[in-house]
Amino acid sequence: MATFSPEGAFQMKKIGMIGGLSWVSTAEYYKRTNEMMQQAAGGVSSARIVLESVNRQDYVDAVIVRRDEDAAGQQILASARALEAAGAELIVITCNDVHRFVPAIKPLITIPFLHIADVTAAAIAARGLRRVAILGVRKTMESDFYPEILARHGLEAIIPSEAEKTFIHDSIYDELVQNVFRDETREVYQRIITALGERGADCVALACTEIPLLLRPEDSPLPAFSTTQLHCEATVAQALSESGRSAMA
Template sequence: MKKLGLIGGTGPESTIIYYKKIVYGANKIVGKNFFPNINIESLNVFDVLKFCSEKNYDGLTHYIMNGIRNLEAAGCNIISLTGNTPHIVFDTLRTKSSVPLVSIIEATQKEAKKLGYKKVGLLGTRFTMEEDFFKKPFQEEKIEIFSPQGEDLDFVADKISHELEHGIIKEETKCGFLKVIENMIHTYDIEAIILGCTELPLIFDSMNLTIPCLDTLEIHANALISAMELGN
C-alpha cells in the first residue's frame, strides 16, 4: 500500500477516528499481520478557524502547505486533510502539492450521486455551511444542497466550535441537532443529511434519525484506503 500522510488536528478527536478507521480498514483488506504506513502532521484547528474568520485564505494556504511539505518530505505518496473546513483552500493546495491530495468533498459528492440523492442537507462549521466551496461540486451534479439558517445555523456552528472540537458531548446538544435536522426536512424536503464536520460523528453515532446520514469522515476514510490500495 502507498504511504498516507494526514493533515490532522482539525480537530484532534476526528484525527483519532481517521487513524483507527484507516489502520483497521487496511488491515481487514490485507490481512491480520499488516498495518499501513501513516504519517500525521497535526495542526491547530483554532488557527484554521481564525484564518477562515478573517477570510485570510492566503495565510490558511501557507499554514496548511507547511504541513503538506513536511508530509512530502516524510515520503508520503498520498496526502489528505482530516477536516472539511480546510477544504476551503483545497483547490489551491492541490496545485501546490507534489503528491496527490484526496478530497473529502469530492468523495462525498460521488457517494451522494451513487445513492441517487437529489436534495441533501449540510451541517458543519459556520464556514462550511455559509461558503460555497462544499456546495459547488454537488450543484454541478444537479444535487440541491441546503444548510440550516438563522438560529439553527448559529446553534450548529457554536456547538461544533465550543463543544465537539473539545470532545465534549452533551445530551441536550444531541437533541438540539436532531431538532435542526427535522426543521430542515420540513423546510427543504431533504433526503439525507451530510455530516460536513468530521467531529459530528461523535454526537450522531447514537442518534436515531428519520433520514440517512452521509458521514464525510467514513466516506473519506474509505476513499483513502482505496487510493492506498493502488500502491500494491
C-alpha cells in the same frame, strides 16, 4: 490492485494526513483508517501514515481572530509540503472546511488530495438521493466548495437557517472539538435535521468530521452520510490501489 515487492512483502501507498483540526477527529481518522486497512489487507496490517498535526490554536487565531484566510491557507500549504517531503503519496485532510484551500494549494505540490466532498457526493449520488442538507462549521455551510462539488454529481445543497447555522457552528467549537458530546446537543441536531427534511432535504451530509461522534447516521431522522467514515474508506481504497489517483481532487 495492491502491489508486492519481489520478495513478496505487501506494499501500500503512504498516506499523508493533515490533522490537529481538531485532534478529536484526527484520532478517529487514525483509528478508523487502521481498522479498515487491517480488514482490507488482512492479518495485522496497518496503514502507512505520516501525520502533520496543525496547531489548532494557530489556525483559529488566523481564521476567527484575525480573519486572515491567506495566513490560514499558508498553514495548510506548509503541512502539505511537509507531507510531500516525508514521502506521502496522497493527502487526506481530517477536516471538512479546510478543503476550501485545496484549489489554491493543489498546483503548488506534486501529490494529489483525496477531497472529502467528492467522496461524499459520490456516495450520496450512488444512493439515488438528490437534495443534501449540509451540517458543519460556518465556513463549510457558507462556502461554495460543497454546493459546487455536489452540483457536479447532480446534487443540490440545502443550507440550514441562520439560527440553525449558529447552533451547529457554536456546538462544534464549544463542545465537539473539545471532546464533549451531550445528549441535549444531539437532540437539537435531530430537530434541525427534521426541519431541513420538511424544507425539502432528502438526506444530510455530516460535513464536520466531529459530528458523527455526536450523531450516528442511524440516529438521524434523514439518511445521513458520515464524511469521516466515507473519507476513511476512500483513503484505504486509494492506498491499496494501483495508481492511487482515482477520485482525487
